[in-house]
Amino acid sequence: MTFQALPGFRDFPPDELAFRAHIIEAWRRVARRYGFVEYDGPPLEPLELYTAKSGDEIVGQLFEFEDKGGRRVAMRPEMTPTFARMVSEHAKSAPKPIRWFAVPQLFRYEKQQRGRLREHFQLNCDLVGEAGPRADAEVIALAIDVCRELGLGADDFKVRLSDRRVLYALLAHAMIPTDAFDGVLGVIDKLERNGATASRARLLEMGLGDRAEAVLAIAAVRSADELTALARDWGVDAASWQFSEVLGALGAMGCADYIEVDLSIVRGLAYYTGTVFELFDRKGQLRAICGGGRYDTLLASLGGADLPAVGFGMGDVVLGELLKDRGLRPGAPATIDCYVAAVTAEDVPEVLHQAQRLRAAGLAVEFPLDAEPKLGKQLKLAGTRGARLAVVIGPDARARGEVQLKDLAARTQVAVPLDQLVERCLGILSPTG
RNA sequence: GUGCUUGUAGCUCAAUCGGUUAGAGCGCCGCACUGUGGCUGCGGAGGUUGCGGGUUCGAUCCCCGUCAGGCACCCCA
Numbered sequence: 001m002t003f004q005a006l007p008g009f010r011d012f013p014p015d016e017l018a019f020r021a022h023i024i025e026a027w028r029r030v031a032r033r034y035g036f037v038e039y040d041g042p043p044l045e046p047l048e049l050y051t052a053k054s055g056d057e058i059v060g061q062l063f064e065f066e067d068k069g070g071r072r073v074a075m076r077p078e079m080t081p082t083f084a085r086m087v088s089e090h091a092k093s094a095p096k097p098i099r100w101f102a103v104p105q106l107f108r109y110e111k112q113q114r115g116r117l118r119e120h121f122q123l124n125c126d127l128v129g130e131a132g133p134r135a136d137a138e139v140i141a142l143a144i145d146v147c148r149e150l151g152l153g154a155d156d157f158k159v160r161l162s163d164r165r166v167l168y169a170l171l172a173h174a175m176i177p178t179d180a181f182d183g184v185l186g187v188i189d190k191l192e193r194n195g196a197t198a199s200r201a202r203l204l205e206m207g208l209g210d211r212a213e214a215v216l217a218i219a220a221v222r223s224a225d226e227l228t229a230l231a232r233d234w235g236v237d238a239a240s241w242q243f244s245e246v247l248g249a250l251g252a253m254g255c256a257d258y259i260e261v262d263l264s265i266v267r268g269l270a271y272y273t274g275t276v277f278e279l280f281d282r283k284g285q286l287r288a289i290c291g292g293g294r295y296d297t298l299l300a301s302l303g304g305a306d307l308p309a310v311g312f313g314m315g316d317v318v319l320g321e322l323l324k325d326r327g328l329r330p331g332a333p334a335t336i337d338c339y340v341a342a343v344t345a346e347d348v349p350e351v352l353h354q355a356q357r358l359r360a361a362g363l364a365v366e367f368p369l370d371a372e373p374k375l376g377k378q379l380k381l382a383g384t385r386g387a388r389l390a391v392v393i394g395p396d397a398r399a400r401g402e403v404q405l406k407d408l409a410a411r412t413q414v415a416v417p418l419d420q421l422v423e424r425c426l427g428i429l430s431p432t433g
Numbered sequence: 434g435u436g437c438u439u440g441u442a443g444c445u446c447a448a449u450c451g452g453u454u455a456g457a458g459c460g461c462c463g464c465a466c467u468g469u470g471g472c473u474g475c476g477g478a479g480g481u482u483g484c485g486g487g488u489u490c491g492a493u494c495c496c497c498g499u500c501a502g503g504c505a506c507c508c509c510a
Contacts, residue, residue: 007501060434061508078510106510111434114503122510193506268509291510313510343468372467379470387470394468408470 008110008118015332020121022330023316023323024103026149027123034142036101036125041082043105047072049081053271053302063107063118075107079124079313081302087128088304096129096307115287115318125292126311128299133242136275136294136310137249143279143290143312144258150319151328154257157289161277162265163243164293166227167218170263173236174214180206182270188219189266221263246275267291271298275310281322289322290314334386337363337429341378343394348373350393354403354421358391361422363429383408389425 005011012020028038047064064074076082079102087098102124112118125142127135140159147157167188168181176184183206191199196216203212221227224247231238238244250259267276274294281289292312300306323329340355342348351367358365366385368378375392382390392404397415405424406413416424 004501057508080510108508108510110508112502113505116509120510124510288510315510339470341469374466375468376466376470381470383470390470392469396468404469406469411470413469 006118008112010117010119018333019320019329020316023150023319024121024123027101027103027146027314030142030146030149031101031123031125033145034099034125034138036099036142039083039086039100039102040104041076041079041086041102043076043107044073045076045082047074049085050074050077053081053298061108061110063109076104077106077108079104079106079122080298080311083124083126084299084302084304087126088299088302091128091305091307097135098126098128100128101125115321117317121316123314124311126309128309129307130310131296131308133245134249135308136242136246137253137255139292139310139312140246140250140259140275140277141253141255143277143292143314144255146314147279147289147319150323152322152326155282156322156326157258157279157281158260159255159258159277159279160260160262160265161247161275162261162263163241163246163275164266164272165274166241166243167263167266169236169241170218170230170234171215173234174211174218176208176211176215180208184208184215185266188215188264189268191216191219191264219264221261224261227261227263242274267293271295271301273297277312279314281325285325286321287318289318332386334388335364336366336382336385336387338365338389338391338425339378339382339385339387340365340367340391340393341375341382342368342373343375343392345372346395347393347398350398354391354393354418357422358425361426363425379406388429391421391425 010016031038047059047062050058050062058077062074062077064072067073082104083100083102087100091098103121104124105119105121107119109118110116123146125139127139140161144159164185167185171181171184172178184203187199187202187206194202200212200216203215208215217230221230228238230236247259247261250256265276265278267278272293273296276293277291278288279290280286290312292310294308294310296308299309320329338358340351340358342351348368355365355367366381366387368381370377379390379392388407388409390406390408392406392413394404397403401418402415403418403421404413405416405421407428
């Protein structure tokens with residue numbers, strides 16, 4: 001009988017966990033750089049927390065069951081409802097704006113594909129209590145900086161940026177009836193996948209007639225210049241758009257190379273009210289790395305504080321795929337600082353003693369476990385472990401109260417008195433300290 | 434959930450038309466090297482060819498089922 005991980009779930013042996021930690025540590029570093037503080041919530045929530053926002057259809061995509069107390073519960077598929085509950089309570093006393101981030105593990109019962117598993121870790125950043133454009137720019141710049149922190153550049157990824165208020169304004173100008181907006185947005189959202197022909201047919205089915213071409217023209221906008229030109233041609237006042245200020249702020253923040261205005265970006269989730277954006281790899285080979293936007297009415301609609309908010313979620317799976325594709329997966333890190341080697345079995349007690357002294361000083365230390373240790377084998381292992389230092393303890397030097405201290409990187413070796421060993425090691429490992 | 438496709442040492446792959454004992458590189462362990470690492474040479478361990486059934490004298494190869502991965506749908510974090 002053999003067992004394997006459930007489909008869509010991952011084992012994390014040390015090298016995989018190191019890669020995961022590499023990503024998550026970058027998330028935390030950058031989020032804190034933007035003044036965000038970390039929170040968390042329960043991984044298991046009442047099922048209704050999700051059906052209230054997304055309807056009963058979502059139940060088929062959840063890990064949900066009945067607990068022993070007869071409660072219908074679900075493993076969290078997203079962080080937003082939990083966040084909404086927590087921040088609404090907190091918002092009564094917290095100074096605004098609120099900058100919170102979380103790194104939850106999320107679960108969804110769907111068939112897995114590359115970049116989409118049944119479990120992933122996700123950076124969630126939300127900025128609550130500020131409706132102005134610089135809040136939008138802040139979270140977008142944060143998402144960009146996370147990617148840069150991991151070594152990705154403007155050649156590797158881009159932000160596709162839109163604003164539902166701009167879409168609404170243009171649709172209204174194109175005489176699309178308000179009650180058709182949701183349907184039209186759905187067609188625009190799927191435009192890239194379904195193609196122009198099928199999308200046009202769908203729009204005609206909706207009874208839009210000639211106005212279908214206007215919708216397609218709007219969704220075809222792929223740059224700020226094209227948007228400006230379209231607005232000018234249609235006689236729409238673009239100067240008052242908050243979207244322009246978001247773009248201006250991002251430009252001033254040095255993010256222009258990453259930004260691509262793209263009015264086909266809608267985001268499937270219905271609750272977005274303004275800015276919407278997604279990060280993609282430039283080659284277009286992967287799913288979205290990140291997605292987010294402004295949701296000024298969601299918190300109130302979930303029964304919480306009536307506060308504007310903007311945020312995003314970024315998963316570890318697609319991001320990890322992109323990093324691997326670009327050769328940005330870091331090599332195995334050194335597992336120890338120092339290997340303490342014994343020349344003969346008689347040296348072992350001194351090896352154990354010195355190893356513990358070095359460990360007490362905070363160093364990561366390993367020594368041989370063999371009954372009859374061989375020096376060559378020990379030094380080879382020291383190299384494999386990535387140790388910077390090796391201490392060689394043998395009978396002759398030991399009789400003089402000395403050991404040999406090797407710098408494995410510099411390939412040098414010096415005799416060191418036993419009572420100076422710890423400080424000499426610390427001196428090499430942290431020369432500034 | 435639907436369709437297509439792929440499954441061979443830990444990893445990447447090979448194996449003529451269906452043929453007898455399934456190979457190589459990397460990695461791992463050992464030896465050369467009984468007091469000094471990265472190189473080199475030699476050797477070793479490691480496989481019910483994903484699993485189950487069928488056809489056949491004989492199956493890694495053909496057929497069916499199943500599980501898992503990939504791709505496209507569905508849906509989206």
